Amino acid sequence: MAKVLLSAKGIKIRFGGVVAADGIDLDVLQGENLAIIGPNGAGKTTFLNISTGYLRPQAGSITFLGQEITAQLPRTITKLGIARAFQIPQLFLDHTVMENMLIAAASRLGSPSGYTALSALPELPEMERLLDLVGVKLYASRKARELPEGQRKLVDIALALALKPRLLLMDEPTSGVASAEKLEIMDILTSALAKENVTSVFVEHDMDMVERYAHRVAVWNVGKIQKVGTPAEVLADPKVREQVIGI
Amino acid sequence: MSGRIKPVTTIALIFFLVSAVGPLLVSSWATLFALILAKGIVVLGIILLLQAGQVSFGHAMFFATGAYTAAFWGKYVGGGDIVLFIALGGITSAVFGLIVGLFVVRYREIFFGMLNLAFSMVLWSLLEKMFHYTNGADGIRVPRPALLGLSFTPETFQYVILYVSLLIAVVAFYGVQRYLDSPLGHMLRAIKSNETRLEYLGTSARRVLLIGYVISAFLGGIGGTLVAIIQQIATPEFGFWTKSGEFVFIAILGGSAHAFGAFAGAAMFECVRFYAAAHLADTWQLILGVVLIVIILYAPNGLIALRQRYGQAKQGGH
Numbered sequence: 001m002a003k004v005l006l007s008a009k010g011i012k013i014r015f016g017g018v019v020a021a022d023g024i025d026l027d028v029l030q031g032e033n034l035a036i037i038g039p040n041g042a043g044k045t046t047f048l049n050i051s052t053g054y055l056r057p058q059a060g061s062i063t064f065l066g067q068e069i070t071a072q073l074p075r076t077i078t079k080l081g082i083a084r085a086f087q088i089p090q091l092f093l094d095h096t097v098m099e100n101m102l103i104a105a106a107s108r109l110g111s112p113s114g115y116t117a118l119s120a121l122p123e124l125p126e127m128e129r130l131l132d133l134v135g136v137k138l139y140a141s142r143k144a145r146e147l148p149e150g151q152r153k154l155v156d157i158a159l160a161l162a163l164k165p166r167l168l169l170m171d172e173p174t175s176g177v178a179s180a181e182k183l184e185i186m187d188i189l190t191s192a193l194a195k196e197n198v199t200s201v202f203v204e205h206d207m208d209m210v211e212r213y214a215h216r217v218a219v220w221n222v223g224k225i226q227k228v229g230t231p232a233e234v235l236a237d238p239k240v241r242e243q244v245i246g247i
Numbered sequence: 248m249s250g251r252i253k254p255v256t257t258i259a260l261i262f263f264l265v266s267a268v269g270p271l272l273v274s275s276w277a278t279l280f281a282l283i284l285a286k287g288i289v290v291l292g293i294i295l296l297l298q299a300g301q302v303s304f305g306h307a308m309f310f311a312t313g314a315y316t317a318a319f320w321g322k323y324v325g326g327g328d329i330v331l332f333i334a335l336g337g338i339t340s341a342v343f344g345l346i347v348g349l350f351v352v353r354y355r356e357i358f359f360g361m362l363n364l365a366f367s368m369v370l371w372s373l374l375e376k377m378f379h380y381t382n383g384a385d386g387i388r389v390p391r392p393a394l395l396g397l398s399f400t401p402e403t404f405q406y407v408i409l410y411v412s413l414l415i416a417v418v419a420f421y422g423v424q425r426y427l428d429s430p431l432g433h434m435l436r437a438i439k440s441n442e443t444r445l446e447y448l449g450t451s452a453r454r455v456l457l458i459g460y461v462i463s464a465f466l467g468g469i470g471g472t473l474v475a476i477i478q479q480i481a482t483p484e485f486g487f488w489t490k491s492g493e494f495v496f497i498a499i500l501g502g503s504a505h506a507f508g509a510f511a512g513a514a515m516f517e518c519v520r521f522y523a524a525a526h527l528a529d530t531w532q533l534i535l536g537v538v539l540i541v542i543i544l545y546a547p548n549g550l551i552a553l554r555q556r557y558g559q560a561k562q563g564g565h
């Protein structure tokens with residue numbers, strides 16, 4: 001039995017009349033890649049928001065390695081080892097891509113200097129390696145603002161990796177990336193995650209990606225988890241096929 | 248990036264050189280340049296906060312704190328030394344900045360600006376109303392201090408305070424540039440572009456802003472101490488909201504993209520005031536108003552960006 005890294009119990013949240021989480025119970029196991037699938041508006045992003053402290057659930061609790069993290073601040077949860085890549089990339093647009101990475105590195109190290117140059121951080125080669133890993137090293141000295149959306153998403157993932165997390169939450173990591181490159185990036189990313197012992201949860205709409213890269217799949221539907229299982233089990237389920245995948 | 252900073256640094260060096268040599272040729276410039284440098288130091292602090300996208304409409308409170316620190320020392324202790332005044336003015340302002348900062352860094356934009364204004368108005372009222380201690384609106388005279396134990400005649404003293412201001416300005420300018428290029432400085436700018444991401448990297452945006460705020464208060468205090476010594480007086484006006492507005496005005500005039508904007512703006516501001524006030528009586532505000540309109544319309548990034556703009560226009564012509 002693999003160790004439970006993140007555990008959600010009875011998570012509930014509603015926004016006015018919209019129920020975005022209606023009793024979510026989910027365990028994320030150490031070392032796995034867990035895919036979250038489900039129709040638009042099912043509450044997938046909301047779950048990531050709650051897990052990282054951005055939203056406070058109206059009921060339920062979340063633990064990380066047995067430690068209660070419900071309603072902690074995002075920065076506290078980040079420090080515990082949960083990093084996040086966003087559905088809409090969240091970058092420092094006025095900084096270069098490398099500066100973005102170095103700010104992440106400086107954040108991870110803590111007590112940032114107010115005197116020595118950011119570019120003199122010894123983490124620079126490591127940040128270069130991470131940018132190379134997700135395939136955007138080419139853009140290192142460009143302003144984040146100048147990058148197309150797909151590349152920004154990859155930088156967003158690299159920023160999360162720069163934190164050396166134990167758990168990486170990714171919201172549609174390769175949406176906006178051309179489908180030919182998707183496979184290549186996910187291949188590299190998942191092997192890097194495995195090598196560095198990072199557990200991942202990724203929201204995904206593309207069932208090919210789910211089949212290829214997920215160890216387990218959780219199906220979201222109107223704030224509830226409809227089914228959890230291996231990709232084969234889940235994708236074979238007629239109800240899931242009809243309601244979520246739409247075949 | 249560095250290719251763009253270099254010309255500004257060159258202009259900064261020329262400016263500091265002119266500040267050092269010019270007053271030797273024209274003696275009325277000694278006080279003018281000392282004032283430009285002292286105010287430039289204050290505006291450096293405004294520029295720091297602008298990096299984080301925050302505008303303080305109450306920064307004169309630190310300017311006044313520095314000025315009154317020197318004034319109170321003169322009034323209650325007596326004597327005094329430039330070095331002592333500056334050290335004390337800087338420290339009291341930084342401590343005051345830490346206390347006010349703990350409140351204001353929770354807010355952003357208009358709320359940040361207005362809360363600063365509110366704190367500054369409280370200080371201004373106290374200075375104005377506690378007549379017994381502060382002489383109210385008349386202010387407190389700041390007798391000419393010594394420098395490391397040496398006393399000077401008024402003629403020599405204007406040069407002494409000029410060179411002290413110049414030394415501090417150069418150090419502050421260099422320090423702020425280093426700071427803006429450091430991880431903490433980049434995090435300050437990150438607050439402006441994406442505070443959410445900064446928090447998701449594990450950094451407290453409030454803490455980053457608080458550090459910037461305290462440094463900014465420190466610079467404001469030192470500038471205030473210098474101006475009180477130069478003008479030999481501290482009045483509640485030092486902490487009035489129009490004074491805060493003046494510092495923001497100078498920062499926008501000069502441009503906040505580079506630390507030198509503080510001195511470019513201060514030089515423009517004080518020169519217009521100095522010459523227009525001498526020749527055109529009460530019209531200097533009018534002239535500055537027009538200058539600011541022109542700047543906002545044609546060089547929204549301030550005087551220091553004019554060069555860049557000119558360069559781009561030339562490139563576009565090819």
Ligand SMILES: Nc1ncnc2c1ncn2[C@@H]1O[C@H](COP(=O)(O)OP(=O)(O)OP(=O)(O)O)[C@@H](O)[C@H]1O
Pocket residue numbers: 015018019020038039040041042043044045046047087
């Ligand atoms: N902060 C919020 N305030 C109000 N409503 C919200 C908020 N966050 C999410 N919602 C609503 O909750 C529902 C679930 O949203 P969520 O973003 O979690 O869906 P999702 O599964 O990620 O969808 P998608 O696949 O489109 O990204 C939606 O109806 C959304 O409008």
Ligand SMILES: [Mg+2]
Pocket residue numbers: 044045046087171
């Ligand atoms: Mg979503």
